[in-house]
Amino acid sequence: MSEESSFLSAYKLSDYERPSVTADIVVLRLRTEDSENYRQNSNTKLSLLLIKRGGHPFKDCWALPGGFLNPDETIEQCALREVEEETSLKPASLMSIGLFSEPKRDPRGWIISNAFVSVLGSDKVEQQSGDDAKDAQWFDVSFEQDNEDIFHLNLSYRDTELKATLKEENSDFGMTSFSIIDSGELAFDHAKIIAKALTALRNSAKDFEVIFDFLPEKFTLTELQNVQETIMNISILSANFRRKVAGYVEETDEYTQGAGHRPAKLYKKR
Amino acid sequence: MSEESSFLSAYKLSDYERPSVTADIVVLRLRTEDSENYRQNSNTKLSLLLIKRGGHPFKDCWALPGGFLNPDETIEQCALREVEEETSLKPASLMSIGLFSEPKRDPRGWIISNAFVSVLGSDKVEQQSGDDAKDAQWFDVSFEQDNEDIFHLNLSYRDTELKATLKEENSDFGMTSFSIIDSGELAFDHAKIIAKALTALRNSAKDFEVIFDFLPEKFTLTELQNVQETIMNISILSANFRRKVAGYVEETDEYTQGAGHRPAKLYKKR
């Protein structure tokens, strides 16, 4: 037996206490609202998947989907697995937004969680899970800044409305962190995670990194613009958007049909 | 006893296997090389702290400073504690660059690590630790891109030279990940961590976020420009740099002295 292998077999990690490690995922998609006017394009809203907790702690509160890390997978694979288990869909993208490790963040014990943002393409979703299961629901998202460092997170589904208030903390590498002022009906530190996720998403949408993931393979430039406007909560002049995005897309020879107005050319991601 | 508290006392986390969790830190500072010409300004190089491993695994290889997470601290506090233990200095900044969780990344067992970049201000360092302890050394850093997705990481200290080769993988949120082609004399997956850290640092230096942390409270604009040029491995025209950075700094009424040429005004971070 070599010096190294004998060392390894004798090595014990039992001296240190170990935390449970989970992945929590902010699963996002777009919800399209058909308008009453047949000529008008449909509206898009940002939508977030939450799960109602059946047991303690935080019984009857809403929580992010997530689960424990297994020894044979990376934290990214764990997050992917959890999204697929929960939605039975393959997300278009998955991005880490950091490790949440406050010792007291979970009353059940020492549980730290790496949070992710995951985006589902709008082509696949529609009639899928999270609509029938009573305990999983898609909430419309509104996230707006006060005059100060105060942010209001508003999640609504039919007559259920979750309101949380947060304060902007430090900002490293463009990753903004938040502290919870009022968690509303959200479990654990999940309001904090959602706020950080949405901020990161907005930053990422600035340079067209993530906006394609919300759409099917082929899309109109107006649809793409709507995604950016919805995510960033801004409004853009279409002429300027088209110029800026031109380098990131390529034309197809297909057009939209039967829209009640001029057809639009379909584009693909370059 | 309430329903909730009785539930909590009965709750057990023992069903899941748990990993050991560590923080590894890419500790950086600037090293100033005085030039032979008394008129010339000193040169600056980026410098990285590594520790020579005394035992298996990776005996005699070089590794990042780091240590195990304790139950009463966050991962950021853990990283801060480890830097201070290793350098006996308080870092100017600390930024997470992600969780490294490959199941086989550590031969000793299931150990996952959150990596950080930490910057030490150049005023405090100089004659400090890492110079006398034989097992801790500051290495000059060079990190350059090939024609392809290939990057060469070069760490040198006197006659010791560590060379690693990496391949650029995916890029989420502007966070670029790497895979190791050749790890050189670097332990574990630390070449991967260093590459990701340096890439993140370059991105952050673009918009003047991190460059101040390398300098003392008061500095000249030329010094500040040197920091950005050193980190990003580029060269900038000073006139343009001054215009761009003007909004991030404010003047003092002090000047440099005895430099062998025109004195420079000292500035502070705004």
Add this chain to the structure above:
DNA sequence: CAAATAGTGTCTCTAAGACAATATCAC
């Protein structure tokens, strides 16, 4: 034709990059 969206052209203003010119100190 009316309503609605799709798509183009152009003006202004700002910021980035390149380069030239001037200022000031130690010796």
Add this chain to the structure above:
DNA sequence: GTGATATTGTCTTAGAGACACTATTTG
């Protein structure tokens, strides 16, 4: 004065934002 750096000015060009205008479809 010389050598080195510090600091300012200005020209050109690229891009962002605002706005006006044209094009195309369905009912």
